[in-house]
Amino acid sequence: MRISADENIPLLTSFFSEFGPIRQFTGRSVNRDDLLETDVLLVRSVTRVDENLLAGTPVKFVGTATIGTDHIDLEYLKRAGIGFASAPGCNAQAVVDYVLSALSVLVDARDQRFADLVVGIVGVGNVGACLRRRLEEMGVKVLAVDPFKTEAEVGELTTLDEVLTADVVTLHTPLTTEGDHPTWHLINAERLAQMKPDACLINTCRGPVVDNQALKSHLAALSEFEAILDVWENEPELDLELMQRCLIATPHIAGYSLDGKMNGTEIIYRAVCEFLGLPIRRKLGQFLPEPGVKRVNFTDQVPVHQALRTAIRAAYEVRVDDGMMRTAMRRASSRKAAFDQLRRDYPLRRDIPTMRVGVPAKCQDLHDVLAAAGFDVRTK
Ligand SMILES: NC(=O)c1ccc[n+]([C@@H]2O[C@H](COP(=O)([O-])OP(=O)(O)OC[C@H]3O[C@@H](n4cnc5c(N)ncnc54)[C@H](O)[C@@H]3O)[C@@H](O)[C@H]2O)c1
Ligand SMILES: O=C(O)[C@H](O)[C@H](O)COP(=O)(O)O
Numbered sequence: 257m258r259i260s261a262d263e264n265i266p267l268l269t270s271f272f273s274e275f276g277p278i279r280q281f282t283g284r285s286v287n288r289d290d291l292l293e294t295d296v297l298l299v300r301s302v303t304r305v306d307e308n309l310l311a312g313t314p315v316k317f318v319g320t321a322t323i324g325t326d327h328i329d330l331e332y333l334k335r336a337g338i339g340f341a342s343a344p345g346c347n348a349q350a351v352v353d354y355v356l357s358a359l360s361v362l363v364d365a366r367d368q369r370f371a372d373l374v375v376g377i378v379g380v381g382n383v384g385a386c387l388r389r390r391l392e393e394m395g396v397k398v399l400a401v402d403p404f405k406t407e408a409e410v411g412e413l414t415t416l417d418e419v420l421t422a423d424v425v426t427l428h429t430p431l432t433t434e435g436d437h438p439t440w441h442l443i444n445a446e447r448l449a450q451m452k453p454d455a456c457l458i459n460t461c462r463g464p465v466v467d468n469q470a471l472k473s474h475l476a477a478l479s480e481f482e483a484i485l486d487v488w489e490n491e492p493e494l495d496l497e498l499m500q501r502c503l504i505a506t507p508h509i510a511g512y513s514l515d516g517k518m519n520g521t522e523i524i525y526r527a528v529c530e531f532l533g534l535p536i537r538r539k540l541g542q543f544l545p546e547p548g549v550k551r552v553n554f555t556d557q558v559p560v561h562q563a564l565r566t567a568i569r570a571a572y573e574v575r576v577d578d579g580m581m582r583t584a585m586r587r588a589s590s591r592k593a594a595f596d597q598l599r600r601d602y603p604l605r606r607d608i609p610t611m612r613v614g615v616p617a618k619c620q621d622l623h624d625v626l627a628a629a630g631f632d633v634r635t636k
Pocket of ligand 2: 264299300301302321322323324325347508509510511512
């Protein structure tokens with residue numbers, strides 16, 4: 257079995273070398289000629305997988321180590337009898353951590369607390385549902401919309417119009433252009449106008465779910481309106497003026513925790529085993545490093561809301577990624593190359609649940625809110 261894989265999929269050798277030789281490629285530049293001796297193709301979101309890439313190649317199976325599948329022509333794969341697997345949920349926790357860190361920056365900037373916010377969630381799948389659970393347990397009021405889910409599955413749902421009245425609207429849909437509820441430019445000028453003038457829009461799903469030009473005009477017109485963007489129209493060529501108007505701007509790394517990326521590898525490894533009818537011999541636990549020494553201890557002197565923000569940002573500080581992006585974009589001769597380089601060289605980051613937090617036994621409120629945010633809380 258000959259495998260070709262994106263060089264940015266971690267643990268390729270550890271998981272896949274038992275199947276045969278692995279050739280690695282750069283995701284954006286791989287072409288049909290590179291795949292003439294490939295049976296199994298493993299990609300990330302930057303490779304468009306369609307007839308152009310695969311026709312006439314021996315590829316029998318495609319795995320993408322990502323949640324999103326908008327880069328794959330699923331209809332073509334089906335027609336061509338090519339097996340397929342994605343990695344649902346692999347980096348959902350990482351995206352939740354990103355949103356929590358972003359919200360903590362927002363409440364700091366506005367001298368608020370998490371519990372002052374009403375958060376609107378658009379799309380209650382793996383990410384949206386996990387975010388909803390965490391926020392509600394942290395005492396945040398949530399409004400949610402998802403036309404493909406029932407309340408029995410995901411809890412109370414409302415309309416998009418209602419969700420747009422929230423203080424923060426965070427997007428967690430796939431990118432779709434067809435059907436009854438397409439998400440391409442779901443947030444356009446009209447929908448932005450429905451939002452509060454001092455609301456905050458967070459997009460960590462796919463860039464074109466927001467009309468970026470409309471958002472740029474909206475930000476220019478309303479000084480109190482905030483945008484936090486991890487994903488952009490026309491990635492990796494992003495709109496510098498839009499970036500400059502954002503409260504937080506990052507290069508599509510919301511899901512880039514070590515845990516999230518490695519989960520993605522394990523999920524597609526299992527799918528390849530199943531496709532080939534082979535036993536599953538490798539488990540992520542064999543390779544995932546111990547979380548190291550990242551621990552925080554609180555005393556009974558720290559106010560709960562302050563401890564929560566400190567713990568979230570000790571686990572993951574989104575402003576570091578924002579700063580790296582702005583610096584790289586300012587200095588870069590090629591913004592496209594800089595965007596991809598930031599992603600390729602992304603520093604090691606672990607999910608919030610891997611972080612141990614110590615709280616005094618008598619601080620039950622603090623214990624509960626940190627546990628709600630997902631931390632491994634220990635009393636001392
Ligand atoms: N920035 C990143 O690093 C990053 C990381 C992970 C995922 N993502 C993106 O985030 C998206 C969400 O991830 P997920 O794991 O929750 O996916 P998911 O498939 O589990 O959930 C998506 C949800 O959106 C809902 N939905 C579809 N159309 C909708 C519409 N018009 N309005 C409201 N809801 C709608 C679906 O019913 C589903 O419940 C992915 O599709 C992926 O593109 C980005
Ligand atoms: O869909 C996903 O899982 C995420 O967007 C993922 O983090 C994308 O990362 P990439 O494949 O572009 O490296």
